Amino acid sequence: MRNVSQEHPASDLVGTFQSLWLTEIPSGHSQKLCDYVGMAAVAWANNDYIMVTQYVGKKTSRLLLFPVAHLEDALLIDEHALIPLVPPELRPALRENDHVFIEGSRVEHDILYVSVWGYGQHDKNGFRWHCEYALSQHSIACTEMRASH
Numbered sequence: 001m002r003n004v005s006q007e008h009p010a011s012d013l014v015g016t017f018q019s020l021w022l023t024e025i026p027s028g029h030s031q032k033l034c035d036y037v038g039m040a041a042v043a044w045a046n047n048d049y050i051m052v053t054q055y056v057g058k059k060t061s062r063l064l065l066f067p068v069a070h071l072e073d074a075l076l077i078d079e080h081a082l083i084p085l086v087p088p089e090l091r092p093a094l095r096e097n098d099h100v101f102i103e104g105s106r107v108e109h110d111i112l113y114v115s116v117w118g119y120g121q122h123d124k125n126g127f128r129w130h131c132e133y134a135l136s137q138h139s140i141a142c143t144e145m146r147a148s149h
Contacts, residue, residue, distance in 0.1 A: 020052060022071065033066055034074070045107040058080065065112060076100040077102055077114065085140045089118045089128070096122035110135045116142065126147075 020033040020042065039055040045065070052064040062078035079100040083091050094100055097120030105113045112133040119126040131142040 022050065022066075031071055033071060034064060034102065041103075043104075045104070045112075050105050051067060051104040051107075055101075059099045060070070063102045063104045063114065065107070075112075077104075077136070082116065082140065085138075086142055090142060090144075092122050093118065093127045096120065107135070114140075 004031050004070075014043070016018070017037055018040070019035050020040065021030045022033055023030040033050065033053075034052060036052075036054045038057060041053040041055075043051045045051045047069055050066040050068065052066070053061050054064065055061045060079065062076060065075040065077070067073055079094045079102065082084055082102070085092050097118045099120050101116070102117035103115045105115065107113070114131040114133055114137055117126065117128040128145040129142040130145060131140050133140045
């Protein structure tokens, strides 16, 4: 895996774009995974997936999951993708907070484990969920984590 900065003329207002590439060591064959702005955390998930958490500015992050066998079939999980998947009582946290972060931790037995957290107008003291995304069913189950007193 390698990261490449894209060069642009100073007159372009494009920001600092980076690209993530997957390179097969034996053959030297490279394939671009994605472009991003800002920071990205990249991890292997059980040798079948590459997880990329893209931190988009200081207010949000999103998760990309690339199946190694079919990189073009990447799964994108951001706050907009989650809204129709979570129960109605959880949706205001995604819609009404201006800081929402989605981070993947691992994949086990067709389940992608995801943390969703944030804060803002709706949740001034913040919210945190632990979620399990069923890859074959494209469904998610989230548990709210309450602060202990």
